[in-house]
Amino acid sequence: MADRRRGISAHEAQSAAFPLIFDIRALAASTPAIPSARPVSADELTSSPDRFIDSTETPLLIVCDIGFRSAIVTDLLRSAGYNEAVSLEGGMEGWTAIGLPLDSPEGLTQQQYRRYDRQLKLPDFGVGAQQALGNARVAVVGAGGLGAPVLAYLAAAGVGSLTIIDSDDVEVSNLHRQPIYRTQDVGTGKARTAADFVSALNPDVTVGARSLRLDDSNAIDALADHDIIVTCTDSFETAHAINAAAVDLGIPLVFGSVYRTEGQLAVFDSRSGPCYACVFPTDADGSALSCSIVGVLGPVTGVVGSMQAGEVVKLLTEIGESSSGRLGLYDARTQTMESVSVRKNPACRVCGDASC
Numbered sequence: 001m002a003d004r005r006r007g008i009s010a011h012e013a014q015s016a017a018f019p020l021i022f023d024i025r026a027l028a029a030s031t032p033a034i035p036s037a038r039p040v041s042a043d044e045l046t047s048s049p050d051r052f053i054d055s056t057e058t059p060l061l062i063v064c065d066i067g068f069r070s071a072i073v074t075d076l077l078r079s080a081g082y083n084e085a086v087s088l089e090g091g092m093e094g095w096t097a098i099g100l101p102l103d104s105p106e107g108l109t110q111q112q113y114r115r116y117d118r119q120l121k122l123p124d125f126g127v128g129a130q131q132a133l134g135n136a137r138v139a140v141v142g143a144g145g146l147g148a149p150v151l152a153y154l155a156a157a158g159v160g161s162l163t164i165i166d167s168d169d170v171e172v173s174n175l176h177r178q179p180i181y182r183t184q185d186v187g188t189g190k191a192r193t194a195a196d197f198v199s200a201l202n203p204d205v206t207v208g209a210r211s212l213r214l215d216d217s218n219a220i221d222a223l224a225d226h227d228i229i230v231t232c233t234d235s236f237e238t239a240h241a242i243n244a245a246a247v248d249l250g251i252p253l254v255f256g257s258v259y260r261t262e263g264q265l266a267v268f269d270s271r272s273g274p275c276y277a278c279v280f281p282t283d284a285d286g287s288a289l290s291c292s293i294v295g296v297l298g299p300v301t302g303v304v305g306s307m308q309a310g311e312v313v314k315l316l317t318e319i320g321e322s323s324s325g326r327l328g329l330y331d332a333r334t335q336t337m338e339s340v341s342v343r344k345n346p347a348c349r350v351c352g353d354a355s356c
C-alpha cells in the first residue's frame, strides 16, 4: 500500500495490529510500552533497518514520546524504501492518555507508571530511583509550616513509609502557612489529620501518625527503623533531642528552620560530616523564637520545606549532591540563597571525640 498515511492515531494503530512496532524513546526499555513494542534507538533503526526489518513491505509502527521524532524516523525509513512505516501520532502520551493497553517492565504497576511519569522521565531517575523511594521509611518530626510541604511532596513522590510525629492540634493561625489543613480541621490532632491528607494524596504510602512530643527519653524509640529523619520543629530542645537520636542511630537528618522571612536548610549526617549540634551547640542560646512570637511569611515555610523534601528525595535516590556539610541560608526579602560550609566539631558534645 504505497499511499499509506505517514501518521496514524492511537486508536487506529491499536486496531491495525502492526506486526512490528519500534519504540524509539530513550527510556523505552524501562517504562511502560505498547505490548510487543521493541525498544530501539532512532539511530540504530535508521542506520541499519535491515537488521530489524525483514521486508520493505512489512507494516511498521514507529513510536516516540509525542510523535515528533517518530515522524522524522518514519520519513527516513520511507526514503530508504520502507513505505509501510507509519508514525504514531501523539506518541506514547497520546496512547497512554486514552487508556490503551501497556506492558510494564518489572517493578512498578501501570498505575504507578502513570502517577510518577514526570519524575521517571528525569535524567538519572528511572525505575530504580522510584523503587528506592517506595522502599524508604522517613520520619517527619513536626507537621507544621515546614512539615506540611515536606509531607505533601514526599507522599506525592511515592516515599513508601512516612511516620508523622507531632503532638499539637491544628489552630486557625496555622492555616496561612500549612495548606495541608483545611478550616474544618481546626481543633483536630495534626499527626492524624496530616496522615489522612497523605493517604488521600497517595494510597501507595504507608503512613503512621504519632501524637508525641519528642525528648531525650523517647526520641530513639520513635525514630529507630527509619532511613531518614526530617526535622521540622521550631523547638531548639526538640531539635537537639532529635539530633542526638539521629547520631546514635546513624541516620541522616534533614534540617530546616524559618524565621520571619528567612530560612535555613542542611543535611546533617554525623557519619560523614557535622551533626546539628556541631553547628548549633547545645549550650548556645536556645531561646529560638517561635513563629507565634516573631511571625513568619507563609511561602517561606513552603520554600524551605520543599527544599527539605528535595534533599530527602536526592538522598534516597542518590541523585545529585546532598547538602551535607553546607548550611543554606535563604532570604525571601532579597530572593537570595547563600550556602556556607559547616564542619564537624571535634569537641561536639553529641558526635565529637568526647561524646562517649
Ligand SMILES: [Zn+2]
Pocket (backbone or CB within 6 Å): 270, 274, 275, 276, 277, 278, 279, 344, 345, 348, 349, 350, 351, 352
Ligand atoms: Zn556534632
